[in-house]
Amino acid sequence: MPSDQKSVETPVEARRLRRGDLLELVMEKTADRGKCLAYHNGQVIFVPHTVAGERVQVKVVKRNRKFAEAHPLSVLESSPNRTIPRCRYFGCCGGCTLQHVAYAQQLKDKHQLIREVMTRQADLPDLEIRAPLGMTEPYGYRNxxxxxxxxxxxxxxxxxxxxxxxxxxxxxxxxxxxxxxxxxxxxxxxxxxxxxxxxxxxxxxxxxxxxxxxxxxxxxxxxxxxxxxxxxxxxxxxxxxxxxxxxxxxxxxxxxxxxxxxxxxxxxxxxxxxxxxxxxxxxxxxxxxxxxGIMRDRIHDLTFEIAPGAFFQTNTLQAENLMTVVQDLAGVTENDHVYDLYCGTGTIALSLARSAARVT
Missing domain, CATH: 2.40.50.1070 (OB fold (Dihydrolipoamide Acetyltransferase, E2P))
Structure with a gap:
């Protein structure tokens, strides 16, 4: 190449994404693991700490043949579903990923994600998916x-x-x-x-x-x-x-x-x-x-002794709501034999035991 001829950088819009590219995106919808999804020239990009509907400036930090990941630099147009995170460590701590999204919207997003999974992966497009049962207080709930x-x-x-x-x-x-x-x-x-x-x-x-x-x-x-x-x-x-x-x-x-x-x-x-x-x-x-050496807790009228390494539902109040739903949907009678094939501490089986003839 002659010394006086300069190479011309291909615009981002006309090539595959690279690490370090700066983009302006409109977030399309909530995806898995607390990230939002956007498209750029047909390429899928996942961005954390954003909300569906927002227009954001991002920097590409990772890419492969199927998708890219980007880090948000600034929110140019904010969503009404964005809220102020309660925790000062939010963003640099891996414990939470959605504190910036209003809780009511989180429930809607979860509902939509479940529908997509059952439609695209389980091939059950006509399955009725009820809305998630939310918590009265979505903080301080983990046991x-x-x-x-x-x-x-x-x-x-x-x-x-x-x-x-x-x-x-x-x-x-x-x-x-x-x-x-x-x-x-x-x-x-x-x-x-x-x-x-x-x-x-x-x-x-x-x-x-x-x-x-x-x-x-x-x-x-x-x-x-x-x-x-x-x-x-x-x-x-x-x-x-x-x-x-x-x-x-x-x-x-x-x-x-x-x-x-x-x-x-x-x-x-x-x-x-x-x-x-x-x-x-x-x-x-x-x-x-x-x-x-153990800790006790209750789900409805059942008292559990929980060993240090035992699995137990980490959200006790929601576990109670879950057991109520299971009892209502199962409709177990005194003539039924209940099989618990994934027992753990037996919360589901024990919740149904009084109504069933037998639990295995």
């Missing part, structure tokens, strides 16, 4: 949260821009979206009650100033791995479960004394020992430090 320790702290944009100096070698909180290597250190979370958040902060202070290291996923070493908090919705009981790499009786007794003194509403403290390299809250054994 269980799993928080992670890490020797690699993720800093939010607010923290990076501040004049504060942060210890990046310790964090207790939740992972940022799509990043399981680091942890965002948090001191508030609107998914659980204020009691649970206070306990989270207390354990964070205790462990941060102890001589035990948080888990280092790169070197597969460290002592502190997870904090699991369970709280009963109907019985004043709360379980703290510290997951560690190995067992240190003196350390756990010190933690137990601290919790009993500062957080007397914690009715049991257990220690799950996980010496594998897998990032899981399950372990080889469980040590009961104080209390019964």
């Amino acid at each position: 269980k949260m799993e928080f992670s320790f890490s020797a690699y702290r993720w800093l939010s944009r607010e923290e990076i821009d501040s004049d504060m100096v942060y210890d990046k070698s310790f964090a207790l909180g939740l992972h940022p979206p799509g990043n399981f290597a680091k942890v965002l250190d948090i001191n508030e979370c609107h998914l659980q009650s204020e009691k649970c958040v206070a306990l989270l902060n207390g354990v964070s202070d205790f462990t941060r100033h102890s001589n035990r290291m948080p888990w280092n996923w790169r070197h597969k070493e460290g002592f502190l791995r997870n904090l699991v908090i369970r709280e009963s919705a109907h019985i004043p009981e709360l379980m703290a479960n510290l997951v560690t790499f190995g067992y240190d009786e003196e350390y756990m007794l010190d933690l137990g004394s601290y919790l009993q003194s500062e957080y007397p509403y914690v009715t049991t403290l257990v220690n799950t020992i996980n010496t594998s390299h897998a990032q899981t809250t399950f372990g080889e054994r469980i040590e009961i430090i104080y209390g019964p």
Whole structure:
């Protein structure tokens, strides 16, 4: 090519998308995992933290043969269904993806997503899909949260821009979206009650100033791995479960004394020992430090004893609504034999047991 001839950049509109491209899009509809979907010259683009109907400026961050992903830079025309997120960590925390969307609209979007799945994947276009049953209060509903320790702290944009100096070698909180290597250190979370958040902060202070290291996923070493908090919705009981790499009786007794003194509403403290390299809250054994080692909760008139590693519906109040719907739709009589083929803790089977001749 002659030296005086300049190459001409092909406009974005006339080529496949590339990382770094800047686009102006109108978000068409809500898609999976809290993202919205838009089209650009027939190419599908997913964008988080947007609302259907909005016009936004985005930057392409990833693409493959089927679709692209973009990061929103600014909202040029906002949707009336956009709302102010309650949590200050929203956007950099992977715990929530839809706090920017009004709850009533979230229910409508869920209804539409279920219809699309049953039509396109299950090939049941004529199936009646009832509207989801919403919650009276869509915050503070979780009876269980799993928080992670890490020797690699993720800093939010607010923290990076501040004049504060942060210890990046310790964090207790939740992972940022799509990043399981680091942890965002948090001191508030609107998914659980204020009691649970206070306990989270207390354990964070205790462990941060102890001589035990948080888990280092790169070197597969460290002592502190997870904090699991369970709280009963109907019985004043709360379980703290510290997951560690190995067992240190003196350390756990010190933690137990601290919790009993500062957080007397914690009715049991257990220690799950996980010496594998897998990032899981399950372990080889469980040590009961104080209390019964279980937590009780009720669904209607049934009382469940929940072990540290047991599965239980994380939204107790909605589980009660679900059981009511199941009972009404099943219409079980004393002549029926109910088969529970995916039992778990048996909430569905037990809810139907009084009406049925037999449950298996």
